[in-house]
Amino acid sequence: MLDWMQRLMLDKVFDKNNIRNQLGPILLEGEEAMKPKGPFGTKMRSACRIDGSGGGSVESKLLGCFPSLSMCPILAPSPHLFTLQAHMDQVIAFLQQPVESGWAMLGMVLAAAVFWMQYVDLKDRFLPEPRTRLLMAFGLGVLAGGLALGCFTALDLLGLPDPWSRETSWMAVYCLGVIGPVEEGAKILVAWFVVFRWPEFDEPLDGFVYAAAISLGFASLENLLHLPGLSLREQLARTATLPLTHTLFGAVWGLGIARARMLMPPGRKRQLWQVGSVLLAMLLHGVYDLLIFAWQASLVTSGIALVLWIFVIWRAHKLAKTPRIWPHALR
Numbered sequence: 001m002l003d004w005m006q007r008l009m010l011d012k013v014f015d016k017n018n019i020r021n022q023l024g025p026i027l028l029e030g031e032e033a034m035k036p037k038g039p040f041g042t043k044m045r046s047a048c049r050i051d052g053s054g055g056g057s058v059e060s061k062l063l064g065c066f067p068s069l070s071m072c073p074i075l076a077p078s079p080h081l082f083t084l085q086a087h088m089d090q091v092i093a094f095l096q097q098p099v100e101s102g103w104a105m106l107g108m109v110l111a112a113a114v115f116w117m118q119y120v121d122l123k124d125r126f127l128p129e130p131r132t133r134l135l136m137a138f139g140l141g142v143l144a145g146g147l148a149l150g151c152f153t154a155l156d157l158l159g160l161p162d163p164w165s166r167e168t169s170w171m172a173v174y175c176l177g178v179i180g181p182v183e184e185g186a187k188i189l190v191a192w193f194v195v196f197r198w199p200e201f202d203e204p205l206d207g208f209v210y211a212a213a214i215s216l217g218f219a220s221l222e223n224l225l226h227l228p229g230l231s232l233r234e235q236l237a238r239t240a241t242l243p244l245t246h247t248l249f250g251a252v253w254g255l256g257i258a259r260a261r262m263l264m265p266p267g268r269k270r271q272l273w274q275v276g277s278v279l280l281a282m283l284l285h286g287v288y289d290l291l292i293f294a295w296q297a298s299l300v301t302s303g304i305a306l307v308l309w310i311f312v313i314w315r316a317h318k319l320a321k322t323p324r325i326w327p328h329a330l331r
Helices: 003-011 016-023 040-045 058-065 068-072 079-098 104-121 131-157 168-193 205-226 230-264 268-295 299-321
Strands: none
Touching: 016 104, 040 268, 068 168, 104 131, 104 205, 104 230, 131 205, 168 205, 168 230, 205 230, 205 299, 230 299, 268 299
16 A cells, blocks of 8 residues: 555656656656656656665655756655655554553444444334333343353363364364354344343334344454454454444344244244244354454455345335334234
């Protein structure tokens, strides 16, 4: 990125048409004499690379190759060119420093949770949920994160092999058979025995809203456990994206269970729909983690998240426009 920005600045400073029109056939000094009618930008960069490589600043390299620049007002580079690298180095160094304050990390995590919760809540604008219930669901999500952490700890104590030090096949088994079921299962557990019994849970869209609140609480606890030691850039990226991915996986079982409970009569089809929604969420979560941990396939996982996001938003908009009469609600 730095090299690209430096080249962009050079292209602006050394505009060949401006030089030809105002200075004519002058000769720039450097390692190789360049004629004005030649491929100016290409020859200049081939004669003297100013790309941040090697020692010395951009200013020293530029004036070392072209001393006449200091005496030519039209060719003299802007002072911003010389300070660009210094500013970029400062920004990069700042982003590489981790946030070590516990309060600062807590603020980052809560800010991300509030942002995504507000985004989800706007989808339920016709019959919004009570704020106290959303806060309670968020707290239950934190509790679900503690349950999942306890489950992982118990599996370690029982001698389950570490997936990060073994081949990809065992990592696939761990992601699909442990991470996905444990994390989504913990969230579904608190939703099934607590949230789905609230009288405010009275429309299919509530499955998305409350599943999102639970998932945000879960992701907030997970972020607080993993942010220490990361660089600021990684901390910001994690706090912004992890709540979204957990929310999308939660929306799969939230919308599915709510649809089955409120739009389907009691029976086998209703049960299969609920179980299938849960299993699909666990599978998607496991596949997502496997792609990240085993192959660092960020583009593929981004595509999965985008497809889920589009589906969830489409479904939320569709449910928001349907009549508010649910014949089988809470049966």
